[in-house]
Every structure is written in C-alpha cells, then in structure tokens.
Amino acid sequence: MLYRETGQFKTSYAADQAVFPIRQDRIGLALILLVAFLLVPVFGSSFFLNTMMIPFLVFSLATIGLNLLLGYAGQLSLGTGAFMGVGAYACYKLATIFPDINILVHTLLSGLFAAGIGVLFGLPSLRIKGFYLAVATLAAQFFLDWCFNRLPWLYNYNPSGAIEVPTRMLFGVALTGPNATPVTRYLVLLTLVVVMTWIASNLVRGWIGRSWMMIRDMDIAAELIGVRPLPTKLLAFAVSSYYCGVAGALMVFFWLGAAEPPSFSINTSFQVLFMVIIGGLGSLAGSFMGAAFIWILPVLLRALPEMLGVTIAAATVEHVSLIVIGALIIVVLIVEPHGCARLWQTAKQKLRTWPFPY
Amino acid sequence: MGGLLHTVLVDPFVQMWTLPDFFVQVLWEGLVSGILYALIALGFVLIFKASAVFNFAQGIMVVFAALSLVGLHRLGVPAFVALGLCVLIMLALAVAVERLVLRPLVNQPDIILFMATIGLTYFLIGLGELVFGGEPKVMITSELLLPTGSYVWETLGGRVILQQIDIAAAVIAAAMVAVLAVVFQRTKIGRALRAVADDHQAALSVGIALETIWVVVWFAAGVVALATGIMWGARSDVSFALQIVALKALPVLVLGGLTSVPGAIMGGLIIGIGEKLGEIYWGGLLGGGIESWLAYLIALAFLLVRPQGLFGERIIERV
Numbered sequence: 001m002l003y004r005e006t007g008q009f010k011t012s013y014a015a016d017q018a019v020f021p022i023r024q025d026r027i028g029l030a031l032i033l034l035v036a037f038l039l040v041p042v043f044g045s046s047f048f049l050n051t052m053m054i055p056f057l058v059f060s061l062a063t064i065g066l067n068l069l070l071g072y073a074g075q076l077s078l079g080t081g082a083f084m085g086v087g088a089y090a091c092y093k094l095a096t097i098f099p100d101i102n103i104l105v106h107t108l109l110s111g112l113f114a115a116g117i118g119v120l121f122g123l124p125s126l127r128i129k130g131f132y133l134a135v136a137t138l139a140a141q142f143f144l145d146w147c148f149n150r151l152p153w154l155y156n157y158n159p160s161g162a163i164e165v166p167t168r169m170l171f172g173v174a175l176t177g178p179n180a181t182p183v184t185r186y187l188v189l190l191t192l193v194v195v196m197t198w199i200a201s202n203l204v205r206g207w208i209g210r211s212w213m214m215i216r217d218m219d220i221a222a223e224l225i226g227v228r229p230l231p232t233k234l235l236a237f238a239v240s241s242y243y244c245g246v247a248g249a250l251m252v253f254f255w256l257g258a259a260e261p262p263s264f265s266i267n268t269s270f271q272v273l274f275m276v277i278i279g280g281l282g283s284l285a286g287s288f289m290g291a292a293f294i295w296i297l298p299v300l301l302r303a304l305p306e307m308l309g310v311t312i313a314a315a316t317v318e319h320v321s322l323i324v325i326g327a328l329i330i331v332v333l334i335v336e337p338h339g340c341a342r343l344w345q346t347a348k349q350k351l352r353t354w355p356f357p358y
Numbered sequence: 359m360g361g362l363l364h365t366v367l368v369d370p371f372v373q374m375w376t377l378p379d380f381f382v383q384v385l386w387e388g389l390v391s392g393i394l395y396a397l398i399a400l401g402f403v404l405i406f407k408a409s410a411v412f413n414f415a416q417g418i419m420v421v422f423a424a425l426s427l428v429g430l431h432r433l434g435v436p437a438f439v440a441l442g443l444c445v446l447i448m449l450a451l452a453v454a455v456e457r458l459v460l461r462p463l464v465n466q467p468d469i470i471l472f473m474a475t476i477g478l479t480y481f482l483i484g485l486g487e488l489v490f491g492g493e494p495k496v497m498i499t500s501e502l503l504l505p506t507g508s509y510v511w512e513t514l515g516g517r518v519i520l521q522q523i524d525i526a527a528a529v530i531a532a533a534m535v536a537v538l539a540v541v542f543q544r545t546k547i548g549r550a551l552r553a554v555a556d557d558h559q560a561a562l563s564v565g566i567a568l569e570t571i572w573v574v575v576w577f578a579a580g581v582v583a584l585a586t587g588i589m590w591g592a593r594s595d596v597s598f599a600l601q602i603v604a605l606k607a608l609p610v611l612v613l614g615g616l617t618s619v620p621g622a623i624m625g626g627l628i629i630g631i632g633e634k635l636g637e638i639y640w641g642g643l644l645g646g647g648i649e650s651w652l653a654y655l656i657a658l659a660f661l662l663v664r665p666q667g668l669f670g671e672r673i674i675e676r677v
Contacts, residue, residue, distance in 0.1 A: 076469065124658060127665050130468070131412050135612045136661060138605070139654030146651050150644075220675055266605070270476060277473045315492070322484030329477030334462040337470045 065243030071282035073236035074216025085264030087245025114245020122237030280341025379516025392630020417604025424587030437501035448580025497591030609657030615670020
C-alpha cells in the first residue's frame with residue numbers, strides 16, 4: 001500500500017534510466033541521508049561516532065571496493081588489507097612530502113598508488129582463476145605487509161614503526177590529527193563515501209560495469225562477443241584497489257590517527273571479504289549492510305554483558321563473541337547465501353504486494 | 359650492476375659449495391618444514407577432492423586437535439587415552455560440520471562454502487581459547503613416546519644435526535600417506551571416495567551416500583590434522599600462532615594442484631626447501647624475513663607457467 005510504483009509513469013529516457021526509479025526509494029534515501037548528515041552528528045556521542053559510525057563508513061568504502069572486484073568482475077582477492085595499507089602509507093608519505101596541499105587531495109591521490117599496485121598484482125588474473133587467483137593475491141598481501149614492516153622510508157624512519165597522522169586544516173577547521181573532532185571527521189568521511197558510492201553506482205550501470213559482469217558470468221563467452229579480458233580485469237583491479245586505497249587512507253587519517261602494519265594484515269582482508277559476502281555479492285547497498293553487520297555486531301556483542309550488568313572477564317567475552325560471530329556467519333550463509341541485499345529485495349517485493357499478496 | 363648480479367647469482371652458490379655441511383643442514387630443515395606444510399595441504403586436498411569445499415579451517419583444526427590433546431592430558435587423562443579421545447573429538451567435529459554446515463549449504467557456489475569454513479575457523483578459535491585458554495602450551499612429546507634427542511651426522515667435512523622428532527615426523531608422515539594411498543586404492547570406501555571426487559552426480563546415481571563420504575573425508579582430514587598438530591607442537595609449541603603458518607599450506611596446494619595428493623606432498627617439499635634456501639642464502643640481501651611471502655611468490659611463478667598446478671587436473675574451458 002505504502003510502497004508501490006503504480007501511477008509513477010516515466011515520460012523521458014532520463015527518468016527511465018534513473019538510479020532510483022521508484023519515488024518511495026528516493027524519499028527513503030533522502031531520509032537516510034538526512035539522518036546521516038544531520039541527526040547522527042547532532043545527537044551521536046563521540047564514542048558512538050568513533051567506535052561505530054566512522055569505522056563503519058571506512059569499511060563500507062573498502063567493501064564497495066572489494067565488491068566491485070569480486071561481486072561485479074568475479075575476481076577473488078585476499079589482498080584487500082594490503083591495498084588499504086598502500087593507500088594509507090601513500091597518503092602519509094604525500095602528506096609529509098607536500099604538507100601544503102590539502103589532505104583531501106592527498107587522500108584521493110593515494111588511491112592511485114593503490115590502483116597501480118592493484119593492477120600489478122592483478123596481472124596474473126588473466127591466466128589464473130578462482131582459488132588459484134586467491135593465492136596469487138595472498139602473495140600481494142604478505143609481500144606488501146613485509147614492505148610496511150621492513151622499509152623504514154615508508155614510515156619516515158619513525159622509531160616506533162608506526163605512522164602518525166599530522167594535524168591538517170581546511171578553512172581553519174582541523175580535519176585530521178589529534179585536534180580534529182569526531183563530528184568533523186565523520187562529516188568529511190560521510191561526504192566522501194556518499195560521493196564515491198554515487199560514482200560506483202554509475203560505474204556499474206554503464207558499459208564498464210556490464211563488461212565486468214560479462215567477464216564474471218563467463219569470461220570465454222564474454223571474450224567471444226568482444227569484451228577484452230585483460231583490460232577489463234585490470235580495470236576492475238584498478239578501480240577496486242583505488243577504492244580500497246582511499247578507504248585505507250581514510251582509515252588512518254580519519255579514524256585511527258596512527259597505524260602500524262597489523263592494521264592492514266590478512267585479518268582485515270578477511271573482514272572485508274566477509275562484509276562483501278554477508279552484504280551480498282554484486283550489490284552496493286549490500287556493501288553497507290555487510291559492513292554494518294560485521295563491524296557493529298561484534299562491538300555490540302562486546303558491550304552486551306556490561307549493558308546487562310553482568311561482569312565477565314574481557315577475554316571470555318572476546319572468545320564468546322568469536323564463537324557467536326563464527327556461528328552467525330554460517331547461519332546467515334545458510335539462511336540467505338545471497339546476503340543481506342537479497343533479504344532486502346525479498347522484503348521490498350513483499351511490501352509491494354502487501355496487504356494482498358498473490 | 360655487475361656487482362649486484364654477482365651477489366645475487368654467484369655468491370649464494372659459492373657459499374653452498376664451500377660449506378656443504380651447512381647446505382645439507384639447510385636442506386634438511388627445509389625438508390622437515392616442507393613435510394609439515396605437506397601434511398596440512400593433505401588435509402585440504404582430501405576435503406577438496408571429495409566435496410569441492412576449500413576448507414580454510416584445516417589450519418585451525420590442526421591447532422584445535424593439538425590443543426585438545428594437551429588440554430585433556432592436563433586434566434589427568436593418560437596420554438594415549440587422550441589421543442584416542444582426540445580422534446573421537448575429530449570424528450564428532452566431522453559429523454557436526456557435515457550436519458550443520460555442509461548439508462544445508464549443498465549446491466551453493468564455492469565461495470559461499472569457503473566463507474562458511476572461515477566462519478567455522480572463527481568458531482573453533484573462540485571455542486579453543488574459551489575451553490583451553492589462549493597461552494602457548496608444551497606438547498606432550500615424551501608421554502606419547504616420541505623421541506626428543508638429536509643425532510649428529512658427521513659428513514662432508516662438518517656435521518649435520520638431525521632432530522629425532524623431525525625424523526619421526528618424516529616417518530609418520532610417510533606412513534600416513536602410505537595408509538591413505540592404500541585406503542584410497544584398495545578399500546570399498548576408498549573407491550567410493552574416488553568416485554565422489556570424480557563426479558558427484560554420477561556417484562550419487564550409483565548409490566554412494568554423499569553424506570557418509572563427507573563425514574569420512576572430514577574425519578580423515580581431522581586425523582591428519584591431529585598428527586600434524588602433534589608434530590608441529592613438538593617442534594615449537596601449541597599456540598594459535600600456528601594458524602598463520604597454516605596459511606602457507608595454500609601456496610603448497612596451488613603449486614601441487616588442488617586435487618592431487620602427490621601434488622600436495624611435492625608442493626610441500628618444494629615450498630619448504632625453496633623457502634629455507636631463499637631465506638638463508640638470499641634473504642640477507644633484502645633485510646631478512648622474506649620467508650613470510652617467498653612461498654607465495656614461488657607458487658605464483660609456478661602458476662604463471664602451469665595455471666592448474668603441477669599435478670592438478672587440466673582445466674578445460676567450454677562456452
């Protein structure tokens with residue numbers, strides 16, 4: 001009754017091609033953006049912003065990056081963490097070499113470095129497929145991890161081996177560094193994520209996204225009808241790594257404030273992979289849902305005993321939450337292997353026919 | 359440039375030639391770690407062949423089996439009774455995995471099953487740490503009547519030290535592979551396993567129960583994991599750090615081919631030896647620590663030449 005496209009006629013090609021053809025979807029999106037841009041910064045405590053919303057946005061962006069590669073182009077990568085690391089270290093180096101250029105420019109440029117490295121490690125994808133390719137990207141993960149540890153130039157010979165974020169301003173407001181407020185960092189992050197999501201959604205609708213999907217569905221058939229596999233796959237690696245690299249730079253500059261190589265370890269790669277799978281392969285909205293599920297759920301689980309007034313040793317909570325997360329992942333996969341995005345699709349279909357389902 | 363080429367291409371070999379006993383020692387160390395990689399890879403291959411599941415949890419199954427063994431022994435259970443109980447635990451795990459994870463997910467894409475085994479990994483890490491605690495433990499080597507000393511082998515104008523536990527590991531690994539080969543080739547259940555590995559649908563249509571086969575392969579992989587855990591635990595100690603080492607089994611696997619048991623063994627030995635030689639003779643040029651990624655690079659180089667691995671079935675693609 002509430003959610004129905006009846007009577008919404010499309011009178012132009014532009015309307016027919018819209019990202020959100022249904023009016024209710026547009027209203028819903030506007031509401032979400034309103035909440036995200038106004039209500040969350042005004043009413044959210046800095047704890048809520050720092051531990052939930054900011055990491056959630058960072059991981060959403062990384063998840064979109066991996067989803068472009070895995071969900072749209074069908075290339076399995078286990079090197080996401082390392083590509084995020086490349087972005088982070090590139091951004092750090094740029095910010096120290098060119099301190100006068102705005103940090104946002106550096107953030108966006110640092111993705112290019114990640115894209116370059118991504119293309120390099122994407123080269124074997126022409127010959128290697130599936131799990132074999134996953135192992136090839138593991139080579140990237142471990143090699144880059146080693147570089148972050150062993151090349152002191154990358155962290156400016158800092159004795160602690162960590163990269164620390166300098167304070168950078170825009171219009172007299174501190175964007176990064178210890179003086180930046182959570183609200184500022186949240187808003188910058190949100191704006192970037194919204195813009196990059198919008199770009200991604202247009203990318204996957206156009207010929208680029210279509211050629212990725214052709215490669216994913218059957219690369220030989222795609223090749224036969226004129227999609228060139230090497231440029232298409234490499235472009236997927238480049239764009240995906242760009243998104244991951246920017247996510248990594250944002251992770252360090254707008255969330256953690258300082259980072260060491262373990263932040264970009266194989267565990268991060270798996271975490272992002274989970275977000276993609278749980279959210280739904282080949283769905284941008286699903287990327288956000290997956291990131292929310294995998295990031296926010298453990299935070300809640302860890303906080304749960306405290307909220308209930310039960311005192312349990314921190315280690316026990318950690319272990320139990322691992323058990324619960326592991327079990328939940330399996331349960332979600334059994335209930336809906338296509339991820340949260342498919343659940344949302346089903347719910348929408350149900351809403352359309354409600355209250356008279358046929 | 360010439361000097362660089364010399365240090366990269368000539369010096370290491372000169373070193374090998376002038377200190378042959380050290381070279382043999384390095385080869386032996388590589389061989390032993392290669393055997394352990396091969397054992398983990400063996401567990402992967404068993405499961406992959408029979409159920410096309412890329413079992414990421416194999417590494418944690420090794421840790422979990424070793425932890426259970428040590429944990430049970432700490433509770434006062436005699437060593438060999440604990441070993442028997444551990445075999446039962448691996449059986450229970452196999453049944454549970456088949457019932458709760460594989461059966462509901464049958465016919466899903468590979469990546470989903472892969473993800474489910476990563477979920478299983480998290481579950482087992484949490485469970486293992488909750489029940490047995492996360493601190494490193496000492497493997498009950500002498501209680502299991504495994505030797506602990508070392509032989510000194512005087513040869514090539516020097517001496518090579520062989521740990522007895524390493525020799526035992528090599529013997530046990532060889533015995534296990536032999537038993538598996540016999541079971542695969544000579545028994546009824548082995549024939550059923552091979553049939554399932556060849557073609558699921560055809561196997562089903564001639565009356566082979568897929569569920570039973572899956573329990574059998576997961577159990578077999580569990581027993582292999584237990585043996586690996588004991589061996590590995592005896593060389594260092596039993597801790598969750600082993601899990602990262604177990605990831606090394608992945609390059610071993612792809613190097614040998616995902617579906618080949620001899621491939622897993624060969625791959626393990628190549629990676630083990632290659633990685634040790636690389637670390638000792640070339641690692642210094644790069645500042646050391648290259649063991650962490652060299653294995654993947656070797657695998658990658660092999661894959662570029664043979665995309666299906668050394669012994670893998672040829673991938674035939676049709677439209």
